[in-house]
Amino acid sequence: MFESLEIGRKVSKEEFRARELELRVELLDLQRRLRESESPVLVLISGVEGAGKASVLHRLLEWLDPRGVATHAFWDETDDERDRPYYWRFWRRLPGKGEITFMFGSWYTKPIIDRVFKRNRKADFERALVRIREFEKLLTDDGAKVLKLWFHLSSKAQQRRLASDVKAGLHGRPWMKAFARRYERFASVSQQAIHFTDTGFCPWHLIEATDARYRDLAAGVALRDCLHAAVAGDQLPPPVEAELPELAGQETVLDRVDLSASVTRPQYERRLRKDQRRLGRLAWQARDAGINTVAVFEGWDAAGKGGAIRRMTYALDPRLYRVIPIAAPTDEERAHHYLWRFWRQIPRGGYFTIYDRSWYGRVLVERVEGFAEPAEWRRAYREINEFEDQLTEFGTVVLKFWLHISPEEQLARFKEREKTPWKMHKITEEDWRNRERWDDYAQAVHEMVLRTNTPACPWHLVPANDKKHARLEVLETTIEAIEAALDARRG
């Protein structure tokens, strides 16, 4: 998940100045109108140590009118707090209607830290997360807007920050080193907490914090949208990763895919044969072990999904697999929850199901084309994670592929299709229309990867400008995953 927050988003000094001015005016106006409204606003400042949480907070406070704004830090427990139930400290600091409260540290802090340092058990940690969800539901049910900001820094960037602190003679934060040593554990624990509490009613805003200007502006925009919702009495708007979608040329996780990856024809044919033989054997072993596999294919139009699927099914005994192409839903499917059609098709233990497009349509095409309401696709991330959790708990191998090509490559393929009689049917008006919304789709893919890239069900972003490379990567990723599952079963 967090890797998607390490793509080097930044804002230039000039751009920052221009946007800051605009943002301040908006914030002050909204703050004034908030005073008359029925909503308390609560902003949680959280994230990796060294991400500059204190600096963000200073910046936001600088932009706002200090009246009606409170800040509370929760770290050193007082006697007063220790002598009462844990949530008492938060309850007494809650903002009233029309007020804004920033919490530096929050109800997440203690469960996460305790888990990082192994001071609580897994079951206690999970119980704490359930309690958090109840508390946030209680607050939002009552009309409060809870803006949860998470600032991320890569391990390297954290090390750099630590080194520069030491250089600057800042020895005031002795715990920084303890955290830096446990970076991976902290990331994995935080990720669990975020996934479990990234609900439709109270979503997380995940912000890359490497560039201070981007970080501060993104936080400011999120706060502006939150105040807007409070004033209008609306639901919190869904967080748009790339908090600054207006920024031209905003990078996404797709920009980090190395599209130059390719293989030669002889290499391809040799590896393909080998991979297919291997996969064919593994499929039977998986069947004997009762392990089933769900492979999801998503990707740009003309990225080569069909070809990759055929190379996979060619390797498999037809008794062992089904390919499920996802087109527009049937009447019966439309009458049910959008996940229903996918649950129906879940294979029995031991079998393969290949989805040509999938439940991710909810947060891709349905989001971009407006077929689903923002509230609907927003809560779909959590619903999808829960769905996939159930699959992996059952022992299913879940593979999620995004086949990535450049817009130029797509154009070339579209043109070739139009020229080739037996491919003509594959290209429609709709493909051209989708192509025009490339950037919107890229943003949707970015957020999809960010929010559904769980440790048990990671996304594989496959470079597919070279079809041969893509096919091999899909096959080999599948082989590895099934081998790992078989090894784990043999345990």
Add this chain to the structure above:
Amino acid sequence: MFESLEIGRKVSKEEFRARELELRVELLDLQRRLRESESPVLVLISGVEGAGKASVLHRLLEWLDPRGVATHAFWDETDDERDRPYYWRFWRRLPGKGEITFMFGSWYTKPIIDRVFKRNRKADFERALVRIREFEKLLTDDGAKVLKLWFHLSSKAQQRRLASDVKAGLHGRPWMKAFARRYERFASVSQQAIHFTDTGFCPWHLIEATDARYRDLAAGVALRDCLHAAVAGDQLPPPVEAELPELAGQETVLDRVDLSASVTRPQYERRLRKDQRRLGRLAWQARDAGINTVAVFEGWDAAGKGGAIRRMTYALDPRLYRVIPIAAPTDEERAHHYLWRFWRQIPRGGYFTIYDRSWYGRVLVERVEGFAEPAEWRRAYREINEFEDQLTEFGTVVLKFWLHISPEEQLARFKEREKTPWKMHKITEEDWRNRERWDDYAQAVHEMVLRTNTPACPWHLVPANDKKHARLEVLETTIEAIEAALDARRG
């Protein structure tokens, strides 16, 4: 909790016939309109073995038009089901828009049964409940109406049912005996499940099943209200315990309180002195052990709350207690969540806090007088249980008293107050108005006890027609609870 479902509600044969006719007409009409609507309707039939779940289902099916109605029983697991994630079996049986599905057994069955027979661990059981809540949220977010019916039978009634089955030569249900032997355990596990999943968006309907006619009518009325909400596109209406509020003279849990309880003056004075001395000593011991006590006083106007509180505080060192009278909220309190004002006042470890009226105002006066919306007071039960859970987890002794008097006794006390110069100020127009709504309050009290009578924080319904008796009972209940907490602490 379940005791409140053992008050002997019943319906006569004549009344049943009249109401059945009316209900069938309504149900058929609503069912016809449901077909055009956007809501699937899902009815879960659950409860104690022997409560007649199959009979209720037959009755409901008899009342409805069979078109668009499906019934699924989940008990014998098929191979098909075993080979897929647990929820697959439910997903494939979900109703589409405009359809009604009855589930005989549901996603609750396996976690509860496994827990009763100790086939899963506590943490697994809790995880299963979290999953249930996510699933029900997903369904209701998508517009489905999920009606959860729980049918209750007392242990004695279950034994009678078992005996009559055996007499009738019905040996077809061998598991009945296994359940009858584990009645208490089944009740306690079910209670946990119900409390955790009794959410505002998907509440439980709890129905006393001793009398078949009452049971069936109550289920029918709940279904009618559910269909009504589905057709109107409204939220599910809050379940009203006493599902048949229209029934004149409906009994409540208060009717089981023995108001004849009394003590003589000499007995009273002797026990009072002894109790007060004992409580005074215990309060210091509790302070040294860091155990705090929260005592909640609710009851009818003129039931003697003030007097009972004074007898308690007289025993306590003033340094150790605070009395918090709850009147109309201040401006500041009104600007926050209704629980905020109570959280503020939570005592530190070792102290006593006495609430003269409390957070239960939300589900009593605010409900009856319409100060809170149905959705607001409905979700308050779960919020209150969660609040009290946090207190007891912290080690607080939570005592909840309802001081009960008869309407006649109240009238006599009102009249006396009006005649007595130094009591005149205690009686207002409002008291007379409240008195007129006695039955509505009694229903609200009944449901409050039903839904918030948790094992860790039980309600004490104190007979208070005799003030002396009430005071002693309050003192002695308090003493016992603190002694138990001290013993537990000493281990």
